[in-house]
Amino acid sequence: MTNDSDFKFCEMWQQGSGEPPRFTPEELRGRITRFERTIKRRNLREYLAAALVVGIFGYYTWVFPTLLLRIGCGLIIAGTAYVIYQLHRRGSTRSAPEDMGLRSCVEFQRSELARQRHALSTVWSWYLLPFLPGMVVFLLGLFEFTMQVSEAAGRRFPIGAAIAGFGLVAGCIGLVFFVIWLMNRRAAKNLQAEIDSLDRLTRDPA
């Protein structure tokens, strides 16, 4: 890598790039402050969204007439609290690890890809599943309440139509969950392919 032509490419690349910008300690500290502010804003948005869900379903727990509906609302609140805790714990915006210089580029990239793959493959258990019990109980409560109201009004709701209607809603929710799971699985598979190709680079070709 020391022949004349290589040297000329290196010279072309390196010449005339001018004086590089320098950063004072104050500027670097300011960067840390801005980063921390971004994290705080993101956390605040998550907490506000969670507070809204808890507020709405808390109000429903108070006003809804049947026990099943109230239990459903309570479970949705519990699921929201669990998801918020997990989001906070797994926060994706992180400052650069201090051991960055100890790890080669392949090692670093591999660990980042593995972290993303793990987050994707486990998202089902910590982001979607916690809402499921609340949604199922809430739907059953809604079904029970509809039947009670129609009976009290003296016009019995056709059971077949009621099951079909609620089955459709449950099916739509299930489909959304399934599509999210499928997309995450595909993304995790792509990440694994990238990890495999990085691993191949660390070994000499046979």
Add this chain to the structure above:
Amino acid sequence: MASREDLYEEAVRTHGAALDRLARAYEFNPDKRLDLLQDIHLALWRSLASFDGRCSLRTWIYRVGHNVATSHVVSDRRGRSQHLLSIDEVDVADTSGDAEESAERSVAMDRLMSLIHELKPLDRQLVLLFLEGVDAAAIGEITGISAGNVATRIHRIKKILTTRFQGGARS
């Protein structure tokens, strides 16, 4: 062992210009580029607290620089869904301009920068380290790529550069 402040000063003095070129090669947008460069300096400054001389300061600086820049490319790519190429997928012969035009240094530099921006992070690291004059053994240590793979890829990089930019390098 020198203090973190001393190490950082030395890093900026010896490799400040290389880090600036590195940021240019990873980000076109001038504002984002300055942010990226500041991120690299911040990560370098923080990381030097754990520098224990197990590798050279040069290896440490390039690892931090490329790792921060790679994270930047990966997170930015998520938004733009840009398909990045491996060095094996790049055409050796250039189709975007003629060799005479490339003889002019500024044109050659623009086209070289465009080529680098199309590459996947690891191939980008290889090209940049080669252009910074880092030898194959050190490239292997910085990137973690095996010696055989470094040699194969550097050979291809040279072939592409020679075919496309011989004129610009001569002028």
